[in-house]
Structure formats: structure tokens, C-alpha cells
Amino acid sequence: MRKSVLFSTAALFASAAIAQQSVIDDAFTTRAGALKAAGLENAESPENKAIVESATSNYEILRENLGDSFGGFWVEYDENGNAYQVLAATTPVTVAKGYSENNRLEVVSVKYSFSELIKIRQQIQSSYEEQYRNGKSDFELISLYEGIKSNVVVVKALPEYKEAILLWLQKNAIPLDAVDFQEQDGQSTLMATIYGGQAIYSAASGIASTAIRCTSGFNVTIDTVITGAVTAGHCETVYPDVARNKAYLNVSPTPGSSTVGGGYIGDFLANQFGNGIDAVLYGNWGNVHTMLPKLKTSVNTYGSVKPVIPVDYSRIGQSVCHYGNATNWRCGTLSAVNSTEYFNGRPFNVARATFCGGQGDSGGPVVHGVSRNAMGIYMGVTVAGATNTCGASLGGSASKESIFQPLKPYLDIYTNVKIMTE
Structure with a gap:
């Protein structure tokens, strides 16, 4: 029996009234607070950063040297929050003592390469x-x-x-x-709710009842002269019967739970949702808005965006964070870098991470937990029909895993689109 995709945005209609007051702990208003709440407050220590960077730079070397014996390589954190590397192999391997000690390397035996x-x-x-x-x-x-x-x-x-x-x-x-x-109780729910992390909503022109909330991802330039931003493709196409082809600012004081119409930003374009990539651009109409290479670092402050890195350049187990207007900053670790998610039989190649999310977070920026390099855009949670997985006060669930769309596959298609960075 074929099942229809259930998008949690289905009930999110535009309204000037506040539907509900989201209760968000102050710990999640900054990326540093979210790292601490996830038990990853030591991720940015010099020792841990050195081990994570070493894992990144030595991955291909170890994989090549072990050949068919290579079973995987990732980062773990012990009970004290100290990082160490784990190398899996199908045959006994000997690693130089100096490397093993400097990187707190643990070698494990596995059956499958x-x-x-x-x-x-x-x-x-x-x-x-x-x-x-x-x-x-x-x-x-x-x-x-x-x-x-x-x-x-x-x-x-x-x-x-x-x-x-x-x-x-x-x-x-x-x-x-x-x-x-x-x-899993159903297909992953794609959450839909000028800086990266800006509260926006999409709607058909002049039809307020069609609006759905999202979060803007990263600001971009198109052909070096036109500015815009990238967000989740399903923010436009979640209801295929209505063309939500325009992006607007959401000026609600509680953008994670309500929509208040702000200024028109621009039309959506170059949506790859139909081709298994959950990403779309929206333009800055007439370049009337000032769009800077920054993203929210807390509710009212902003920081620079660092260059895009491929998600597969990162190691399983390393820290990663996302920002959304429903849940602010949430952090966790990478659990998969090439997960195939099926929506009505259509495959999407995405990444998984152990952070939660809520309605309105879709399209928001996903960054490396330590370096803040741009990695992807938030898609949704791995719980069917969920409205929020960040705690009981928000209708939470036991699952704390989310999926996000890596930026690189989308940018590889549109080579004239560049993420604004400093």
C-alpha cells in the first residue's frame, strides 16, 4: 500500500495571531550553549580540535593504506568530553605509536570492510x-x-x-x-516554519492562507551581481497543488510558532526538490535588501559565514549544529553522511545528525560544530508527523535525529551560485 508523504507544515497557515508560545531554554539561544547542552562543550578545546582536524586530514591516507581492510574511521567523545579517533579494520593493523598516542587512536576489528x-x-x-x-x-x-x-x-x-x-x-x-x-514510524517529516537563519515564510502571491514558515539558509550571489538565499526546496513545493512561489519576511516576535507578514523578498527559482535535492533559491527582488555573508549566532547577534565544506569531508561522530526559528541553535554529531531517504518512492541523498528540530526550522543553516563552515540546510526530523522533537514542553519525542541536505550537490549543479562568505 502506497502512503502519502506527511509534511508537518500542512497545518501551518498564515496568521497575525500567536498560535502558541514556544518555550525555548536560554541554553539554545547560542551555538555555544547548544554545544554544551549536547554534551559537546569541549568540542572546541584545542586538544579536541586537533584530533578532529587530524581525523579529517588523515582519513584518505588511512583508507588508502588499509585498502580492502578499511572498515571506517570516526571520532568519539569519552565520558569527560575528550575526543578520540576510532579506526575499524577487517584485518590486524599496526599504527605508528606516535600517531596513536597523539590522536588517542583506538583500533577495532570488524567483519565487513x-x-x-x-x-x-x-x-x-x-x-x-x-x-x-x-x-x-x-x-x-x-x-x-x-x-x-x-x-x-x-x-x-x-x-x-x-x-x-x-x-x-x-x-x-x-x-x-x-x-x-x-x-521508524513513518517517513521523515520535513519541517517548514537578510541573514542566514532569518525567519521567512513562503506563500502564493496574495493568498495569505497558503503560507508556511521556514528558516533561510545561507545568502548567495548569482552571477556575482544578483543576491539571494538558499533554503529547503520543500518550503516551496510541500503543497504541489498551490504554487508557493514567493518568499516573505516573517516579522512575528515568535516566528517559531506564528506568522506575521513582512516585506516581500523575492520569487523562488531553481528548485531541485523534484530531482531528489531538497534545495531552492529565492531572489532578492531588485536587490532592495542588504544581504551580508553572516548568519545568526544568537537571537540578536550575527557572525561570519565560513566557506562551504562537503559533508562527506567530515567524520562520523564530529559535532554539527543547525539554527532554526522554532528551536534556535541545536547541536549533535554526524551519524550518517550519505543516507538515502525515500519520499513517495523518490530518493534523496542526505546526511543525518543527532540534533532535534521543530516546525519552522526547515531551510535553516547547518554548520560544522567547531569551525562553523557551511555544510547544509536543515530538512526535518526522523519521526512521522512530529511537530517538534526538542522536548516535552514543545510536543517532543524520544527521537533526536534529524536529516539535512548537503550544500555541495546543489552547488555543483548551479556553478554560478556562490555562498556569501567572509
């Missing part, structure tokens, strides 16, 4: 997508990615599909000990 996990994931993905396109699938996958830390390919779906999926995997000669089936 990283390349084997990639092949298994690709086999599952190609077989599933082919049968789905042909209308022959009796189940739906929600997510699919390499679980590097657990040395498996993670397959997520509704619990009632478990038996059918495991049987299908066996028929396709997929080793079941290389797969971790995890229950």
Missing part, C-alpha cells in the same frame, strides 16, 4: 528502486545508509514491513548479519 558495506547498500538500493518503479514492491523503505560505527547497512521502514523486507533481502542474497533493520 567499508567498500563491502557500500556494495551491499548499492545492491539493496538499486534492486529496491527498480521494483518500486515497476510497481512490484509490497513494502516501502524509509531510509538506507552505512552504519559505520556498527559495521552494518541500516535499513529503516515501518515495523509491519520487517518480515517482508528480511525475506526480500535473503532472496537477493544480502547477508542478514550485514543489515540492521530499524523500525
Whole structure:
């Protein structure tokens, strides 16, 4: 049975009234506070930064040296918040004593190499997508990615599909000990609610009832002369029957829970949502707004944007943060850098992180937790129909995992679009 995608923005209509007062702890009004709340306050210590930077710079070297034995490489934090590196291998390896001590390296033995996990994931993905396109699938996958830390390919779906999926995997000669089936109660919910982190809303021209709240991601230049910004593609296309083709400022004092119409910013363009990339631009009409290479660092202050880095340049386990108008700053760690999420059978290649989010956060900036380099734009939470996963006072849930769209695939398509940086 085919299920429709449930976007949590469905009930978010424009209104000058405050629908509800969001209760946000002061700890989350700054990125530093969010890091502390996530238990990552030591992430920016010189010692931890050195270990994370070493992991980034040595990843390809270790992968090349170990060859087919390479099982993965990531960053962990011990009970005292001190970072250390973990190298997984399928055969015994010897690492230079100096490197091991300086980087607090731990070597673990695993059954499957990283390349084997990639092949298994690709086999599952190609077989599933082919049968789905042909209308022959009796189940739906929600997510699919390499679980590097657990040395498996993670397959997520509704619990009632478990038996059918495991049987299908066996028929396709997929080793079941290389797969971790995890229950998820529905497709990830894409959250929709001039600086990066600006409160905005999208609407059809002149139709206030069509408005949905979002957060602006990063300011951009187009052909070096036109300015605009990038946000989540589903902020425009969440309701395909109504073309929400215009972006406006949301000047509500509580933009995470209500919409108050502000000035018109510009039209949406270059939306790749239909092609599996949840990103869109909106223009700065007539360049009437001043758009700077900055993003919110707290509720009323701003900091510089640092250059974009590919999400796969980062290591699993390292800190990452996002800013949204519903939940302010939230931080966690990368849990997957190449997760395939399915929405009505359409695959999106996204990243996963252990931070929460809420309605109105969609499209907001996602940055490296330590360096603040631009990485992606926030999409939503991995809980079907959720309105907020950041705590009981906000209708929270046990799940603290979210997905975000890496910037690089989108920017690779539109080479004349550049993120404003300092």
C-alpha cells in the first residue's frame, strides 16, 4: 500500500495571531550553549580540535593504506568530553605509536570492510528502486545508509514491513548479519516554519492562507551581481497543488510558532526538490535588501559565514549544529553522511545528525560544530508527523535525529551560485 508523504507544515497557515508560545531554554539561544547542552562543550578545546582536524586530514591516507581492510574511521567523545579517533579494520593493523598516542587512536576489528558495506547498500538500493518503479514492491523503505560505527547497512521502514523486507533481502542474497533493520514510524517529516537563519515564510502571491514558515539558509550571489538565499526546496513545493512561489519576511516576535507578514523578498527559482535535492533559491527582488555573508549566532547577534565544506569531508561522530526559528541553535554529531531517504518512492541523498528540530526550522543553516563552515540546510526530523522533537514542553519525542541536505550537490549543479562568505 502506497502512503502519502506527511509534511508537518500542512497545518501551518498564515496568521497575525500567536498560535502558541514556544518555550525555548536560554541554553539554545547560542551555538555555544547548544554545544554544551549536547554534551559537546569541549568540542572546541584545542586538544579536541586537533584530533578532529587530524581525523579529517588523515582519513584518505588511512583508507588508502588499509585498502580492502578499511572498515571506517570516526571520532568519539569519552565520558569527560575528550575526543578520540576510532579506526575499524577487517584485518590486524599496526599504527605508528606516535600517531596513536597523539590522536588517542583506538583500533577495532570488524567483519565487513567499508567498500563491502557500500556494495551491499548499492545492491539493496538499486534492486529496491527498480521494483518500486515497476510497481512490484509490497513494502516501502524509509531510509538506507552505512552504519559505520556498527559495521552494518541500516535499513529503516515501518515495523509491519520487517518480515517482508528480511525475506526480500535473503532472496537477493544480502547477508542478514550485514543489515540492521530499524523500525521508524513513518517517513521523515520535513519541517517548514537578510541573514542566514532569518525567519521567512513562503506563500502564493496574495493568498495569505497558503503560507508556511521556514528558516533561510545561507545568502548567495548569482552571477556575482544578483543576491539571494538558499533554503529547503520543500518550503516551496510541500503543497504541489498551490504554487508557493514567493518568499516573505516573517516579522512575528515568535516566528517559531506564528506568522506575521513582512516585506516581500523575492520569487523562488531553481528548485531541485523534484530531482531528489531538497534545495531552492529565492531572489532578492531588485536587490532592495542588504544581504551580508553572516548568519545568526544568537537571537540578536550575527557572525561570519565560513566557506562551504562537503559533508562527506567530515567524520562520523564530529559535532554539527543547525539554527532554526522554532528551536534556535541545536547541536549533535554526524551519524550518517550519505543516507538515502525515500519520499513517495523518490530518493534523496542526505546526511543525518543527532540534533532535534521543530516546525519552522526547515531551510535553516547547518554548520560544522567547531569551525562553523557551511555544510547544509536543515530538512526535518526522523519521526512521522512530529511537530517538534526538542522536548516535552514543545510536543517532543524520544527521537533526536534529524536529516539535512548537503550544500555541495546543489552547488555543483548551479556553478554560478556562490555562498556569501567572509
